[in-house]
Amino acid sequence: MLVLGIETTCDETAAAIVRSRPGGGGEILANEVMSQIALHASYGGVVPEIAARAHVEYLDHLIRRALKTADVRLTDLDGLAAAAGPGLIGGVLVGLTTGKMLSLASRKPLIAINHLEAHALTARLTDALEFPYLALLVSGGHSQLLAVRGVGDYLRLGSTVDDAAGEAFDKVAKLLGLGYPGGPMIERAAATGDPLRFALPRPMLGRPKADFSFSGLKTAVRLEVERAGPLTPAIVNDLAASFQAAMVDVMVDRTRVAMRAFREACGHPAALVLAGGVAANGAIRGAMLRLATETGVRPVFPPLALCTDNGAMIAWAGIERLRLGMVDDLSTPARQRWPLDQQGESIHHGKA
């Protein structure tokens, strides 16, 4: 099965072509990503209108390049998968409209993909993983712990009540004058900093439900910045290290709690999966690896290029859904919000 995937929900414009392998998992024939980081850097965050303008400018070129790299024609495809949300609506509309028109003209089915589902299923593309497994999905827009029980069958064990994890990294990097995107900047500064110098809070630690909260931690960093006076490189590095240590502690604690909830709801997880751009952070990866080892769960951390936003994960989710006959109508709307589990909706304060 051969599917084109289109991703435009945030600040990455991406198109990829993935073929399913007979034994399970998939083969990425092309994976084109155009990052907009440089366009948004001076604003310290993603500007929706700037992002949408870039998506429409680049997307069709990336699709052409992906087809060429994969040496595939549109007529060879079995389906067209496009992320239909959740995300910045202006960008989603560009990608979804493109997918719909390619579908209409080529008479191939459209598969409208939930971006979060694509992140959650990536481990099956790379490692042909069996259900059920536990996924920690942490990015600039999302922070969730999911029990992945099947295609379209997700139980949200926890999510953030305020900022997303990546958002916290970006905001703290901004406070420290480290630039955008915050994750890599903080990781670099933290490498030479003292994680014990500043006693920062570990929000939600020990709570029975696996939710996250990051706004208090960000405020604590801001107060330390104000107290410190002029920021020297040493203070910046120590604050970055202290902040990153707090993030790691929170991730480990929340994932441990989610693991317990997972065992109660679905038995032993086949794996602990890490997904989303924050998964690129070495300290978090290391801590998650230790947690997996300690709890006897197989760690499956897809390569970084598949943790950050990409088209291959959308194509793969398209394959997963298409082989179950799950295709979508061309009137399918773009969605700014689209929780993976509808019943968990009301308790999460409008954040995902």
Next chain:
Amino acid sequence: MKILAIDTALGACSACVYESTTGQLLGFETLAMQRGHAEALPGLVGKIRDQLLPGLDQVERVAVTVGPGSFTGIRVGIAAARALGLALDVPVVGVSTLSAFAAPLLGDESRAAVAAAIDARHGAIYVMMISASGAMQVTPRLLKIDQAALQLPSGTLRICGSGAALLAAAARQRGLSCDMSGALDAPDISYVARLGALADPASAPPDPLYLKAPDVTPPGRAAAAS
């Protein structure tokens, strides 16, 4: 040449297929709407595909309105047109909404100057003016309404587009005589196709014509404000 034209930039979602050698419309669909273009467009193009036998494969060119207009609408149309161009392996050309508004008024008997205006909100319009002799007098741009009125020629003037009423009111205040004529909410899609047939794909790419920068506070000012 068979041209598939698309417009989602303003107050309608429209598509048609036009045969430029005979001037015949082979398929035509339009729905007045202020929002929901993205959801409506695939259905419209699908209907046109079904009206055409043997289908969209016979289309030789795609034309799309590139703005000015709603930013989101512009992008929906361009994304759709580029995708169709890719799938059908045909060139895609961009047509400005202002030209599409003005086109039906040009070359008729009246020999009046024509202004096409689109409401840009906050007391501004996107505007283009063409003199009675047919010369481009004001190229497409964003202007405050009163500034646009100052550039209007004396003599008979015809104004079209969604900002026609705003510009006409300002013109009358200056004592100029003008008629509001032609399309007001959205351009006639068949003129998008006609202009698309005349356009040179090399010089009329399907690139957005926003005429307005993104509404973002520059970082320096944001830092100063906080």
